Amino acid sequence: MILLARYTTGKSVLAHFSQLCGSGLSAAAMDRLRVQGGVTILPEARLGTRPASCPSASASDTTTISFSSSTMASLARLRTGIARARTIVSSFSVASTAADSTTLQDDASHSEPFAVKLHEESFRSSKTDTPSLDLTVTKDSLLKIYREMAVIRRMEQAADALYKQKLIRGFCHLAIGQEAVSVGMANSLTPDDNIISSYRTHPFAVLRGASIVGLLGELLGRQCGISKGKGGSMHVFTESFQGGHGIVGAQVPLGAGLAFAAKYMEKPVATYAMYGDGASNQGQVFESYNMAKLWNLPCVFVCENNKYGMGTSAERSSSNTQYYTRGDLIPGIQCNGMDVLAVMKAVQHTKDWVVNGNGPILLEFVTYRYGGHSMSDPGTTYRSRDEVQRMRSTHDPIRGLQRYIEEWGLASEEEMKKIDKQAKADVDAAVEEAKASPLPEEDKLWTDIYVKGTEPSFMRGREREEIHYY
Template sequence: MQNMLTIISNVFRGAASKNGARAVVSTRSYADFTPQATFDIKKCDVHRLEQGPPLQAVLTREQGLKYYRTMQTMRRMELKADQLYKQKIIRGFCHLYDGQEACAVGIEGGITANDHLITAYRAHGYTFTRGVSVREILAELTGRRGGVAKGKGGSMHMYTKNFYGGNGIVGAQVPLGAGLALACQYQGNNQVCVTLYGDGAANQGQVFESFNMAALWKLPCIFICENNQYGMGTSVERASASTEYYRRGDYIPGIRVDGMDVLCVREATQFAADHCRSGKGPILMELQTYRYHGHSMSDPGVSYRTRDEIQEVRSKSDPISLLKDRMISNNMASVEELKVIDVEIRKEIEDAAQFATSDPEPPLDELCDHIFSSEAPIEVRGTNPWMKLKSRS
């Protein structure tokens, strides 16, 4: 954001009119903008709690610009992944996250980089918010050496420090998240684990087994159900006898949150993290959100819902538009300033896509490397036809 105003001046100064004259757009100084504002946010529904998260959230200009840039980058990245998939450059499974950006950005705003996070196969957004570059994410999607998992993981298997995927088996990340929370408790480091799953996975038996153990042992685990209204091609009403996912923990406290509002998600996550850090055990959050694309790239997403429904959500509840409108209407940013950010993001995405389509694929002799992250490559008998086998007898 340094020299932003100079950039704005250079980009937008002098739009040519019909008679050839130039209209000069005045440049505003940072002092003209509101540095901080307080916003009313939607009240959360609560279960087994005397009170829930606050009804107001403070947003600084710096935070707002950061959230906007992050969500817009995620949106553009997913749209580029959609394009590359349709060009058959990305193959296999690919689950896009556009529409749900406020969930990932809000959660990150409510925890620290030292806290742990694990999610399901719709993982691109969290991979980015956990610190992986767009370049590495797109290269992973195209199976290139420069990918975050060296081109071997693809869409569903991305990892970085304190981020454990990206898991392809429905609901399997939930007991893993409980285990991570157990490690936090054992080590006494005051860290929490955010364990995410979808409304479809919410009906898995292992989810309830994890709830039980987490409650018994008072694990510092925030279980978060990203309820995007549809599990594959089935609406929540057709799949679940109870769609109040925040109550599913029964004996575990729960909150239901507007997952399209980044501030609402941030405040709720902060509330949940404080609950866990205080030794009260796990807490359950339901984020009511919406995915714009289908379940995966093989799903057009319009056979079980109408285009009008998707468009209505886009027009009324889009997380990026909501934040943008808040900032502009409260004089925290200008339209021109946000347009400059958009231009920068588009260039970043295009540069990343160029890398992801030109970087070489991993060589066959590295097929068995990286089985363990911290050790030298090992020989695994029978898994690599290019490896010379040795007798162990």
């Protein structure tokens, strides 16, 4: 027995059944299948007669369907969809990119653009139109995106191992499972655009200018770290990434301020102020909404909804879990945050919205973290291991992109394995280099606190020259 919803694809399920069985299902049977949720069946594709060899659905069998061993083998070759399990989310059915509707030439060049049709359920909207389902990409861009996602995953796994070896101390929040959000955003924005977030930000720092060595060095508290080993996991910055911040929700008004500065200086850039579902009920978030709308600021408020705020599910903490609808007069968009291509389209759409003077907009990425809230959280006391494993096996953003690349003939399985192997080698080398970096000298503790000329003249009787270094 197998849940039909586990095998939805961008193409009609009926079309696959037709290929597998030599004919199709009756209209009545398909109506019964549709009510199962997450099943995409195109009415115009219905076929009339169901032969004895085709899977059947009786009126009493609305949950599972029996398949022969040969049919099971065929189904196993289908790309699993991202129709979200009801135990995880009840309101938004996440679906995979419709790879079956994309046709490529056998010898597609590396730089030749081609169009991808996103799945019709990739987006939802409130008080605005949904983004177009058409996305233009190239072979080079898709392979670059895959490589970045593979590196980010390896880097976060390395941080996990270093923490368990007690080489990383203090807070450490990992984004394993959420790679599509950071990589999709980074590949849709320019260095002039602003991104500011909270504490699950290692990927953003690396994608916005930091080296892997610099990021890992910071986690290890070494001199080679982004903040010279003094900031740690939650305080990483680059020239085009305005930081991780440790106070829940406090970065959102800072993001509104960045958007105000951009508008004041008449810069055509977008600001992405990010927060999680756990911070979505903070008063300062709603205050920022109000001022951004009042002043028509070019700010995209991004809720990275990974379903749990620490150990509290969204349903237990929020009366309205449709976070993209919570902006009052501000329009909003909800996006499948497990599909990197959908993320890219959503970011392109929202950037166009704000830089063209339409004011702020909300953007909710529905995603999932595989690990706990932080390294001190096993992540299994408030959700089941089966839930996590199901998400890993059916929703993984990296494996999803890999399937598209292979099906479109852009790279073979062996070529993809080489990319994975190189990602591991690069991260392993970065780990060793970061570990070899010395610890900061004690007299550097007071450096980099003030911009020169703004420091106080004394501190508890100490002279300025004694305590401030640049």
